[in-house]
Amino acid sequence: MQGHAMSVLGLTGAEEDVYRYFLRHPRTPARAIHGVFSFGEQRATRVISRLRDLRLLHGDDESTWATEPCVAVPRLVEEQLEAMHRTMRQLTDPWPVLRSLQRDRQDPVPQLSGTADGPGAALRRLEDLREVRAHIDELAFGVQEEVLVAEPYDALSPESMAHGRPIDVRCLRRGVRIRNLVRASALEDPASLSHLRGLHADGARIRVADELSELVLVYDRHTALLPIDLHDTARGALRIEESTLVGSVISLFERMWAAATDFAELTAPGAGQLALLSEAQQRVLTFMCTVSKDEVGAQRAGMSLRTYRRHIADLLRMLDAGNRAQAALMARERGWV
Template sequence: MSVLGLTGTEEDVYRYFLRNPRTPAHDIHGVFSFGQEGATLAISRLRDLRLLHGDDESTWATEPGVAVPRLMEKQLAAMHRTIRQLTKPWPILRSLQRDRQDPLPELSGTADGAGATLRRLEDLREVRAHIDELAFSAQQEVLAAEPYDTLPQEDIAHGRPVDVRCLRRGVRIRNLVRTSALEDPESLSHLRKLHANGAQIRVANELSQQMLVYDRHTALLPIDVHDTARGALRIEESTLVGGVVSLFERLWAATTDFATLTAPGAGRITRLSETQQRVLTCMCTVSKDEVGAQRAGMSLRSALVTAHKQR
């Protein structure tokens, strides 16, 4: 009965009085090995729980059909209190952060090093640790832009559980990806799963800037946009974060909804072949179709047919 909150001694005592109702309480002292003090404490707590009744001369146990639901209700109430406390960890988190001796180099901040607004994270393990921390602390919104033709499998494996936990807590996630990512089966599967869990996803033909923004308060940007393995900058300065958010919103407004592109009947998203790219480039950079076709190395009719297929 430990799952119901009773110790082994308390369960033994309760079962004894179920088997031996209306017997003197002091009779139990010689029955079990836990001695008089242990028996007295167990009897006292069982009386407090209303699982034993009577007095020292005549003691009996509450019927199991009443006792078990009563204990279940008590345990569930305690669990609900704990859950409510766990959903509001921010005072604890703020207190711990005040005590933390942060070894990260600070590029700006107050004179004593507190309240740094820009941190350089050059170890990818540190970057992921900060992502975990910020995702856990997020209360309203996460903005993400991922400029990859194929979403890295390591990022998917690490990021999906974090994102799903945020979504289940009611945190809004808006995610920008490249159109080319939809051509990769594993990337597309990952995005579908995020979308099914409530993430808002939009697709851009051109996307070069990687960014993460948490509650419009903290942003993570790559140190080198051409080599994200070099690490990230953690930014908490309000003006800089505001600029990142503004850029994200402009990109978001100019993109296409993921659900629209991937809906049944929306058509398969494909890239142009090298020949198609060459023909369209030639046709669009000259004043006459004949000249464009000549530059593309084909007849005018073939060039027009190739270009028409892309409409």
């Protein structure tokens, strides 16, 4: 068997071997693998069961086939990224685990230096929005080289723009690089678009992501700010200076940055409304208008079914359409397809 390239996607070597077998031999009985691989019948049953749970194998015991790679791989990548995000958030707040273990000690617990509340802590909880903004101001004042920003909002809030713009301008005038990631849907909001145009004109690099769920701030690749609760940013933020955790945040940002589209390309003069659609959204719009089943459209677009349907929901919102038929008609009228 060839090397196990799918281990990074969460599959064991045996699971990848079986998946590849059914890619090469579709519509064969599940029991056929017993004579191909050295592992026993019980293990083979477990492997097939897990691949079915992952929706990588379909059919029954008499006829089994594998999900197309263009559907399977994006789905596995999305699931691995979600799991990584959950783990990273748990690792950035280890103190509940520490306190639980300390309660089981019979000896008096010594005072730890550099805990989450200490002045030199590698991780601090900032549970008041005024405190969060004070830390942003402090970090922006001291930054020397680069600020990384990811804003997962459909529209930037007036408060955020009013507070952030003067800080960004001061940083850019001092020669600090700013790289800013925003959602494609933010370009539909006139105030957000105007703000981003001004920031871009001042020298910031901006890219637009089809999907963006992480709120991130990183200063000089040394200090990161992440929300305690992504769904309720009013709960505050985590200030992280531990190098391994900051490195993980930077790696996540760089992957999102590499997959995003340059802001200037999407907002070039004369590009029209179609420029507001990302390449992925244009593919989905085409298949939404020409394919009757979402499963087929997702496969042809090379993305998971969930991602495909999320793009459709975004397109309906952009077109202000009540249903897909109306969206298809409006898209044709605008020359989008």
